[in-house]
Amino acid sequence: MDREATAVAGETGSHVGLLKVLGPVHVWALGVGIVLVGEFMGWNYGVGKGGAFGALISCFVIGILYTCVAMIDSEITSTVAAAGGQYAQAKHTIGPLMAFNVGLYMVLTYTMLNASDIQVAGQLVQIAAGNMNVTIPWQPYTILCLALLTLLNYRGVLATLSVNFVITALAFLSILVLFIGVKPWAPHEVLLHSQLLTALPYGWLGVLASFHFGIWYYLGIEGTCQSAEEVRSPGRALPLGTMTGMITLLIAAAITWYVVCGLLPWEYIGWDAELAPLYDAARVTGSSTLTVILFIGTLFSAIASANGCINDAARAWFSMGRDRYLPIWFGAVHPKYRTPFRSILFLTPIAAIFALYIPLAEIITFSILSGLLNYTFMPINMWKFRRKWPIGSIRRGFEHPFHPIPAGVLLTLCVATFFAIYLGYGRQLLSMMLFYIVASAWFAFYRYRYVRRGDQFSMPWPRPQGY
Amino acid sequence: MATEYIPPKQGVFGQFFDVTFLLGLVFVVLFLPIWLGIAVPSRVEKLPPGVSYTTNADGTRDWTGLSWDALKQNPTMQAQWEKLGYTKETAAAIITMPFDYKIDVMGVGLTIIIICGYFGFMLVVSEKEYRQVIAEKFD
Structure with missing residues (x-):
């Protein structure tokens, strides 16, 4: 089995492709499924950095950032329909070292997001047991959750994303149920905005600082591009799935902020150890029905996100193995399930160790930082893509309007968000940069020798202009 | 070729x-x-005026001058803290730990140099590698 799988991955120069089974609904489920957990946990740390209004402003500003991401990504991914998403794009538009880094961004974004999801899932089980006066550790449930999801991913992408569609829809429904349950049409009956909302605690600097966790409302929506090779009609399904995913997330983010900030003091929402603000908001309503529904919603969103993250991280790692940016052993496809099984298994212990030993806000920050580096790459990618293959020179599945405005806005917002992370998390920012600098030097001066040059360009396009 | x-x-x-x-x-x-x-995260302890505490051997704190008013929590906020299972003492451990956004110019400068240097190195090396890829693919 191993010999066959390795051979198809690259030694012979041919490879077994991934199954083309996904439609727009799966693309939506993959994107929203990964991200929706951001409404249930993590976004609230932005309230800690800039107050409730700071987090709201950052939600909308970062929403603009992601709209630019979705526009740019839809054009390039619907044209470069290959596994690996932005990684495959970087190979064709910028070069191998950039592609290696983009691959690592994606792997770390999703692996750390996965770690935060399973930590939350384990701790939720502990909280539920505590509510029934039973004391249990959370760690075994975190590991159990990870093990089951890894098995699901090992066995196939269609089953994985079909499960994601169902539990993502249920989690989204739980937010809507809470929204209706707090009677937004009667503002002072349950929701207490006028008594709970305060002025900006850190001024406009705090608003800027909260951009950091504003990313968390949407982080991972670009994951829709990861399964491009497995989508039946990329030119239609990818833009449709990504844009409808963004709309879903904007609605969910606005509702989440409105409900939570109308029920909880901002210092509590933004505290580093606060795990699940929507669940806590349901608790303080005094309704046991809402509490149970939000418990299930939070758990489902964490599971759906972890599920999608395992899928995406493994595909990025697999793609790098297939291209020899990493040992070719990782580039194997399972002969029966047609999944990148070795990559799936390899990344699992990393997620487990971070989930067990690192606090939630810091795991989330690692994921955000890798995502932010990826978004910083995107405008450069877009400019190079349009310059090397102008409109009309190749067939595009989708052409995004107003170029280069989205790319310029995206780059500006990325710079602002780097500064936001520096405020309060400066050392973690530096440790992340050190990681990518050392990894880049390792690739440029050592690993690149194993890479076949011509194979890095696989699209049937004409020679890029200027080369 | x-x-x-x-x-x-x-x-x-x-x-x-x-x-x-x-x-x-x-x-x-x-x-x-x-x-x-x-x-x-760079949080710093900032006690309200007139509030202090001593830490006991078992890690618990004895507060002096602590009240919901001193913590700038109105009756609605106080009620919500209590619904969440907090007292003014346990809530104080959260409320008195805000972020410290003191900007260190040297630190910002160093971070900018590192991030710009990283992207600069990556784009220069990638360009060189990309030309090799294109030459082998198309020549």
């Missing part, structure tokens, strides 16, 4: 070394600084 570059074959030991290096990098550079408490 450009000469095709034939990469060396990597043996099992070499592949194992590469994977170990990357794993080590993840844990030394990302995991350890947080686990050792070096790269943690």
